[in-house]
Amino acid sequence: MPTLRIDNAEIITMNGEMGVESGWTLLAVDGEITYVGPVGDAPALEVDELVDGSDCLLLPGFVNAHTHAAMTLFRGNADDMELQPWLEEKIWPVEATLTEDDVYWGAMLGCVEMLRAGVTCFADMYHMPEVGTRASIDAGIRARPSGVLLGLLPNAGDMLAKAEVFCRDHDEAGDGLIKPMLAPHAPYTCPEEMLRQVIGVAGDLGVPIHIHMAETDDNVQWSLENYGARPAEAMKQVGLFDVPVLAAHCVHLDEADIAIMADEAIGVAHCPGSNLKLASGIAPVAAMLAAGVQVGLGTDGCGSNNNLDLLQEALLAALVAKVQTGDPTAVPAAAALRMATLGGAEAVFLADRIGSLEVGKRADCILVDLTAPHMYPRHNLVSDVVYSAQSADVRATIVDGCVLVRDGEFTQLDEAEVMEKACESAARLFG
Ligand SMILES: [Zn+2]
Numbered sequence: 001m002p003t004l005r006i007d008n009a010e011i012i013t014m015n016g017e018m019g020v021e022s023g024w025t026l027l028a029v030d031g032e033i034t035y036v037g038p039v040g041d042a043p044a045l046e047v048d049e050l051v052d053g054s055d056c057l058l059l060p061g062f063v064n065a066h067t068h069a070a071m072t073l074f075r076g077n078a079d080d081m082e083l084q085p086w087l088e089e090k091i092w093p094v095e096a097t098l099t100e101d102d103v104y105w106g107a108m109l110g111c112v113e114m115l116r117a118g119v120t121c122f123a124d125m126y127h128m129p130e131v132g133t134r135a136s137i138d139a140g141i142r143a144r145p146s147g148v149l150l151g152l153l154p155n156a157g158d159m160l161a162k163a164e165v166f167c168r169d170h171d172e173a174g175d176g177l178i179k180p181m182l183a184p185h186a187p188y189t190c191p192e193e194m195l196r197q198v199i200g201v202a203g204d205l206g207v208p209i210h211i212h213m214a215e216t217d218d219n220v221q222w223s224l225e226n227y228g229a230r231p232a233e234a235m236k237q238v239g240l241f242d243v244p245v246l247a248a249h250c251v252h253l254d255e256a257d258i259a260i261m262a263d264e265a266i267g268v269a270h271c272p273g274s275n276l277k278l279a280s281g282i283a284p285v286a287a288m289l290a291a292g293v294q295v296g297l298g299t300d301g302c303g304s305n306n307n308l309d310l311l312q313e314a315l316l317a318a319l320v321a322k323v324q325t326g327d328p329t330a331v332p333a334a335a336a337l338r339m340a341t342l343g344g345a346e347a348v349f350l351a352d353r354i355g356s357l358e359v360g361k362r363a364d365c366i367l368v369d370l371t372a373p374h375m376y377p378r379h380n381l382v383s384d385v386v387y388s389a390q391s392a393d394v395r396a397t398i399v400d401g402c403v404l405v406r407d408g409e410f411t412q413l414d415e416a417e418v419m420e421k422a423c424e425s426a427a428r429l430f431g
Contacts, residue, residue, distance in 0.1 A: 002048045004028040004401045007039065009053025009367060010381060014060050014342045014356040018334045020381045026058065028363035031401030036357050049403060056367040056395055057381055059337075060356050061120025062310040063344025066210075066248040066269030066298025068126045068148075069110030069136075070103045073426045074303040083216060083278045091303060094429055100131045102425040107132035109422040111139035112415055113308045117391035120364040120399045122308075123246060123269065123298070123348045125183040125210050129166050137174035139413060140404045142364060144246075144348050145170070146183035146210050151194030160197055167205050176362075177400060179207075179350065181246065186212040187231055188222045192238055199239050208244035208267075208349050211235075214257070215249035216280045232257035241266065244349050248298060249274075250288070251281040258284065262291040267347030270339065272316040274300035285339075286321050286330040296344030311391045314340040318386055333386040367396040 006026045012018065013036060025042045027035040035042055078090035103126070114122060121142035126132055129147035136143040147163045150156065167180040182205075184190040184198045202209050214220055214231045227234035232253065235241065241264035248269040250261065261268060270283050288295050297313040299305050314336040321331035345355025354364045370378065374388045397405040404411060 002030060002401065003045050004049045004051065004363060004398070004403070005045070005047040006051045006053050006058060006365070006367075009056045009058035010370070011036070011058045011357065012337070012382065013358060014338065015358045018337070018382055026357060026363070026365070028401040031363055033357060033359050033361050033363050035359065051367070051396060051398070051403060051406070053367050055369065055371045057370055057385060058357070059118075059366050059368060059385070060341040060354065061364040061366050061397065061399065062118050062340045063296055063348060063350075063355065064114060064119045064122035064299055064308060064310050065246065065267070065296035065344045065347045066271055066300055067110070067122050067124055067308060068301030069114075069122065069124050069308070070098075070106030070126050070132055071301030071303050072109040072113065072308070073102060073106040073422060073429060074301070075306050077430060078303070079277075079306070083280065084218075086278075086303070095127060097429060098127060100128060102429060103128045103131040104135050105418065105421040105425050107135035108139060108418045110302070110308055111136055111141050112410070112413060112418050114310075115139065115141055115397045115399075115404050115410075116394065117309045117311060118366040118368070118394040118397055119308065119310050120366065120397060121345070121348070121350065121354055123181065123210055125185075129163075129180070130170070133170055133173065133178055133180075137177060140177070140399055140402055142177045142350075142354065142362075142399055144179050144181050144208075144210070144350070146181040149182070149184045149190060149194070149198060151184060151190030156194055160194070160201065164201050164205065167207050171207075175400070181208050181210045183210040186215070186219070187235060188219060188226075195238050195240060199243055202243040208246055209240065210246045211240070211248070213247040213250055214252045215275075217252055220252045230254065230257055232260040236260055236264065246348055248300070249280065249283065251275050251283045253284055253288070255287075258287055258291045258293065261288065261293045265294065267349060268293055268295045269298035269347055270295050270317060271298040271300040271313070272320050273313055274298075274304040276316070276320065278304055282320050282324045284324075285317060286325055286327075289331070289335060294343065294346040295339055296347030297339050309391045310340055311385075311389060314386050333380075333383045336386045337382055363398060363401040365398050366394050369393045369395045
């Protein structure tokens with residue numbers, strides 16, 4: 001039974017109060033946390049992997065609750081455009097020519113980027129999910145993958161049948177790292193009949209649904225015209241919330257929408273970077289949190305962000321909420337850090353496994369270097385990590401008890417090869 005021990009770090013467990021513990025140690029056996037507490041009380045175990053956390057902060061790994069990992073290949077190719085022309089002219093035509101190799105190396109580049117930035121779990125929505133999932137298993141990162149379902153296409157029925165097979169074949173794949181979802185792209189791209197079919201399959205399989213919702217004001221207008229109701233109410237009427245739902249963006253919500261999101265226990269992936277870049281708006285995060293909505297953070301894909309840096313999203317979430325509300329106390333550092341970790345785990349329906357460092361959960365955690373000048377004099381490590389740390393400060397990334405990044409270097413992956421292969425794919429796609 002491989003045993004991991006992390007000593008000498010400052011620890012924020014995210015378990016209950018947002019305290020910082022010193023002189024604690026963390027033990028994991030077979031990837032499960034078996035002890036986190038004072039070093040003197042730790043059981044004496046023979047340790048296979050000892051990680052020295054001196055001058056580091058140990059945190060639960062970040063959860064990227066909404067992305068399209070293989071879209072790293074699109075990074076920087078078409079920026080500063082409006083959403084619909086960007087999708088219709090720049091993204092969808094190129095996606096139609098993607099090969100399996102492209103998706104694999106694009107997803108792998110995303111995994112490498114996320115692991116370096118302390119992301120240990122991500123919810124993905126993309127074409128050829130079996131290929132992206134192979135990449136995430138090879139990278140050793142935890143994932144909730146899904147194939148994107150576009151209900152307006154003539155082969156929508158085939159897509160759903162394939163997605164069902166994908167979910168069945170990949171549940172608990174990668175030694176439990178993989179938990180698939182079903183992903184109707186959005187209400188405006190999936191007619192009601194298709195949505196009802198997806199809901200039926202999700203119920204049968206017991207998997208959550210991942211969908212884009214209320215991203216733009218146009219989405220809301222479309223919903224009013226086609227359903228006679230705003231997106232949250234419309235989706236409730238269709239029965240979408242009869243199964244667990246992870247809704248990305250949720251920018252344009254009114255009070256009644258927020259009440260529905262809270263009542264129905266919807267997971268929300270707040271994606272401030274993408275929403276700002278596409279001028280979609282600013283999601284009412286402070287109001288959602290106050291209402292008890294399960295909010296996590298997402299980067300969205302690299303076409304609209306342009307990176308997979310979840311710590312940057314935590315900073316943005318805290319900052320834009322203050323400007324939006326005119327209240328500098330809105331979304332304090334502790335709330336932002338919670339959204340990046342435990343809130344994300346709740347939003348993707350994995351809080352029973354990850355999101356905090358406590359006995360019985362999987363050992364998904366990171367060490368953040370505290371020795372850079374911007375981390376002194378350390379008055380408040382919660383503030384420091386949200387407002388001052390950079391993802392480049394992540395020194396170690398551990399998923400399921402496996403040390404994937406140690407001292408800033410990958411232990412198993414050939415990072416240079418990943419970047420080279422992804423560049424070859426991008427060169428072919430964009431000629
Ligand atoms: Zn998206």
